[in-house]
Amino acid sequence: MIRNRFLVDLxxxxxNMFRFPFPEILLALFTYMVFLPHAGMFxxxxxxxxxxxxSITYDLAFRSARNGAFYSVSAYFPLAILASIxxxxxxxxxIENGLLKVYLSHPTSRRAIFLSKFLxxxxxxxxxxxCVLLFFAxxxxxxxxxxxxxxxxxxxxxxxxxxxxxxxxxxxxxxxxIFSRKxxxxxxxxxxxxxxxxxxGESANLxxxxxxxxxxxxxxxxxxxxxxxxxxxxxxVTTLVSAALAIIAYVYFSRRLELA
Amino acid sequence: MVINLSVSVKAHSSISxxxxxxxxxxxxxxxxxxxxxxxxxxVYPSSVIIVDELTKRYGRVEALRKVSxxxxxxxxxxIGPNGAGKSTLIKILLGLIAASQGETKIFGLDSHKxxxxxxxxxxxxxxxxRFPSWVTAREYLEHVAQLKRLPNIAEEVDRxxxxxxxxxxxxxxxxxxxxxxxxxxxxxxxxxxxxxxVILDEPTANLDPLGRxxxxxxIKRLKDEENMNFLFSTHxxxxxxxxxxxxxxxxxxxVLAQGSFSELTSKYASSKxxxxxxxxxxxxxxxxxxxASLQVVDDFVLAEVKDGKQFMDExxxxxxRGIIVLEELTPLSATxxxxxxxxxxxxxx
Numbered sequence: 001m002i003r004n005r006f007l008v009d010l011x012x013x014x015x016n017m018f019r020f021p022f023p024e025i026l027l028a029l030f031t032y033m034v035f036l037p038h039a040g041m042f043x044x045x046x047x048x049x050x051x052x053x054x055s056i057t058y059d060l061a062f063r064s065a066r067n068g069a070f071y072s073v074s075a076y077f078p079l080a081i082l083a084s085i086x087x088x089x090x091x092x093x094x095i096e097n098g099l100l101k102v103y104l105s106h107p108t109s110r111r112a113i114f115l116s117k118f119l120x121x122x123x124x125x126x127x128x129x130x131c132v133l134l135f136f137a138x139x140x141x142x143x144x145x146x147x148x149x150x151x152x153x154x155x156x157x158x159x160x161x162x163x164x165x166x167x168x169x170x171x172x173x174x175x176x177x178i179f180s181r182k183x184x185x186x187x188x189x190x191x192x193x194x195x196x197x198x199x200x201g202e203s204a205n206l207x208x209x210x211x212x213x214x215x216x217x218x219x220x221x222x223x224x225x226x227x228x229x230x231x232x233x234x235x236x237v238t239t240l241v242s243a244a245l246a247i248i249a250y251v252y253f254s255r256r257l258e259l260a
Numbered sequence: 261m262v263i264n265l266s267v268s269v270k271a272h273s274s275i276s277x278x279x280x281x282x283x284x285x286x287x288x289x290x291x292x293x294x295x296x297x298x299x300x301x302x303v304y305p306s307s308v309i310i311v312d313e314l315t316k317r318y319g320r321v322e323a324l325r326k327v328s329x330x331x332x333x334x335x336x337x338x339i340g341p342n343g344a345g346k347s348t349l350i351k352i353l354l355g356l357i358a359a360s361q362g363e364t365k366i367f368g369l370d371s372h373k374x375x376x377x378x379x380x381x382x383x384x385x386x387x388x389x390r391f392p393s394w395v396t397a398r399e400y401l402e403h404v405a406q407l408k409r410l411p412n413i414a415e416e417v418d419r420x421x422x423x424x425x426x427x428x429x430x431x432x433x434x435x436x437x438x439x440x441x442x443x444x445x446x447x448x449x450x451x452x453x454x455x456x457x458v459i460l461d462e463p464t465a466n467l468d469p470l471g472r473x474x475x476x477x478x479i480k481r482l483k484d485e486e487n488m489n490f491l492f493s494t495h496x497x498x499x500x501x502x503x504x505x506x507x508x509x510x511x512x513x514x515v516l517a518q519g520s521f522s523e524l525t526s527k528y529a530s531s532k533x534x535x536x537x538x539x540x541x542x543x544x545x546x547x548x549x550x551x552a553s554l555q556v557v558d559d560f561v562l563a564e565v566k567d568g569k570q571f572m573d574e575x576x577x578x579x580x581r582g583i584i585v586l587e588e589l590t591p592l593s594a595t596x597x598x599x600x601x602x603x604x605x606x607x608x609x
Contacts, residue, residue, distance in 0.1 A: 008406045019394045098390045102449075105354055105386065106407045107379040258357040 005108045009116035017086065017124050025082065029132055032078055059224075061147035065154040066222050068137025069161045073214040075132050077198070080169055083125045084190040087173035090117040091253075092186035095178075101259040110254040118174055118246065126166035133162050157221045165214050168238050169194070171245035178249050178257065208237040307332055308457055308489050309353065314362035316348055316513075323348045325513040326362070331491060334505035335483055338493040339600060344510040346493045347387060350461055353491075354384060366457065380408060383450035387461040387493075389442060393435025397426055397445050400434060401452060408453040416452060423478065424448040439466035447475065451482070457489045458482075464499060472499065479503050497596040507596070509603050517603045524603075525594045531568035532598075535561045535575070536588035543584050550574055562592075 094100040103113060137158060138145040148154060176190035194210075201209030207216055216234040220227045309331035316324040324345045338346050351357045353364050355375040364371040366378045391400055398417060405413040421430045424444045429437065434445060443466045450458050463479075464472040480503050482488045494500060500507065507524055509517040517524055537543045540561050544554045551571065553564040565571040568591070579586050 005407055008403070012403050016392065016394070098386070098388070099392060101351075101356055101386060102389055102391065104356055105379065105384040106404055107376050107409075108407050109376055259351065260357075 006112040006116060009108055009112050010119060013090065013116045013120035014123070016090075017120050020086075022128075026128060026131055029075060029078055029128065030135065032075075057147040058151055060141075060144045061151040061154055062222070062224060064137050064140055064144040064148050065151075065158050066218065067140045068133045068135075069158050069218040069222055070215070071136040071140075072129050072133040072158075072162050072165060073211055073218065075129060076165065076169070076211040076214065077194075079125060079129055079166075080173070080194040081191055082128065083121065083166075083169040083173045084176075084187055084194070086121045086124055087170070087177040087190065088183050088186040090121055091174060091177035092180055093183040095181045095257070095259065096183055098259075104259065110257075111250075114250055114253045118170065118249075121174060122166055122170040125170055126163055129162045129166055130159055133158055154222070161214070161218055161221055164217055164239055164242075165210075167246075168210055168242040171242040171249070175245040175249040178253050208234045210238055213238040308367065309336075309491065310365040310368075311349070311353075312363050312365075314349070314352065314364060315360045316345070316352060316357070317360045322513050324352075324359075327510070327513070327515055328362075329508055329515055329518050331489075331508075332506065333487075333489050335479060335490040335492055335503045336506040336508065337500035337504040337596075338491060338508050338510065339495075339497060339500060339596075340510035340516075341604075342495075343512070345513040346510055347461060349510070350386075350459055350491075350493065353459065354379070354382075381456045383452065383455035383458040385446045385450040385458070385460045385463050387465065389446035389449070391434040391437075391442065391445060391449075394433065396431050396433050397421070397437075397448075398430045400445070401430075401448060404449055404452055410453050420448040420452045423451065425474070440468065440471060443467055444471075454486060455488065457491065459491045461493045462495070463492065464494065464496065476502050497600060501596045504596075507599070509600060511604060517599075521596070521599075524599045531565050531571065532592040532594065533563045533565070533568075533571065534588070534590045534592055535563055535586070537561065538585040538587065543578070546578055546583060547574060 091100075094103070100113075104110065134155070137148060137155075172194065173186075173190040176193060177186040180186040180189055197209050198211060200206065201212050207213060213234055216231055217238070220231045220235045307330040309329075311327055311329050314324050314327040315322065327345070327349065338349070340346050348357070352359050353366060353371050355372050355378075358372065367381060369378050371378060391397075395403075398421070401417045401420065402413055405416050410416050417430075421427060424447045426441070426444055426448055429441055429444075434442065437445065443463070447460075447463060450460065460479075464475050467475060476499055479490055479492070483490065483503075490503075492500065492504065501521070504521060506520050507518065508515060517527070519527070535543065536559055540556045540559070543561055544556060547554060547563070551563050551565045553562075555562045563571065575586065575589065578584050
């Protein structure tokens, strides 16, 4: 039996999340990704200029890793829809219909409830995104999969890309969900915000805004040589904004949120 | 040299505790408060709930205005018209909303700072409770039992489900429950783990008459047999009458009256008498202007008077003077509804 209340809450929230049909969601996401014109787009980026066996296999693994990572960025938009649904059901819906009031009438802290809900949303988005990322990294050019396993640090770097992207999506949708307190506003509003940020970034060519910033993160974390220092600000902005949103949401939820 | 010293301290009208000192040559070896069951705090509150100068504002609206009261053991009824501030008060007690001013304590612990400790010993049933529709009642109750760190979860879930007549529904998803079954699940949620205090907001709403009777009987039994305390908020005053030891009447965010049922009866309710005399018409004529109301019903006169003693003197005088022949004089007990109406009538404008 779990004695720690945070772990009890986390297990409960994750169990709640699995009421959604995840195999179907993943299948839909893969189908969406397959039709995106990214496959092999970076294959010409690397020449096989190193003659040693290690260098060649590393290059092949590296190419697959980058392809997978770029695929994960392409999954940003459908994932944002998914995350806004999860965040809305975890926070705004439960605030609106009185479920949270019932949960908080048990011996568990607001901190434990917030963290368990946030983490469960994050884990679901992260797992889904990582599945997509690894699927495409390993199956883009199946022969390279073996080399990718040999260079496992590349897999960890890919997962870090996935984690940073998931963290941003989760923070933004959760923050919006808590402040809106209404399921309908949270669902439409958080997705609209993500869409507006994307439009703004594309039209004004602002590379520090998502999803452009995620491409920067891939360039930074999966650079063949030492990453350029000029990428650092663009790399950090999204991560810092994500952290700030998560902290604001936490402080509001744990100290200011009143449950009618 | 070791000196053992036991001191009884009364820190507040409602809080007292015993401290044992063990003094060894130059320093105090230990200080302990024996026989405590309050998580080692050593505080013995005689009041279960203390509300002190509590104010809650929503913008310009004052939902609660300097509310102060103490709730002892047993069943305490919280009554008042809609918008009186009952639910706001309960939410502040549970730390769901913050007070604008004042403080609330449960078992001597601050209801905001020590929320988790308090909720380990408190069960709650909210008005119109909601439960996740995608889990079964058993799964939900097991989750609550885990949060309460109960040792025998399966046994406890079976016990409360049987107590609240959930039996056949325990393995069904709560989304399929009727309003009455949701209310029963809420009650099971509140009673799981035998909490020392149970806060019930409209516990009999959505229940049929048999269900209401069942719930009230259980509350009475749990109070008598398990020494559980209840704070019971309802609009159905006749229900409170059956189970309440103490009553708090709230109106427009202020406490209008509080005390035991007998205290409130003597203070607020007009005395009512049923009188049987040989000539009711003559009796009424002689008493007109001296009683609040006089009604002739069949052979009886129902008299509602402000001063019972004065009324008895008047009747005695009439009998002595031979105006009437008194056949029967029965004092009628006031109902909670009488007390409530009289309290509302007397409220300061």
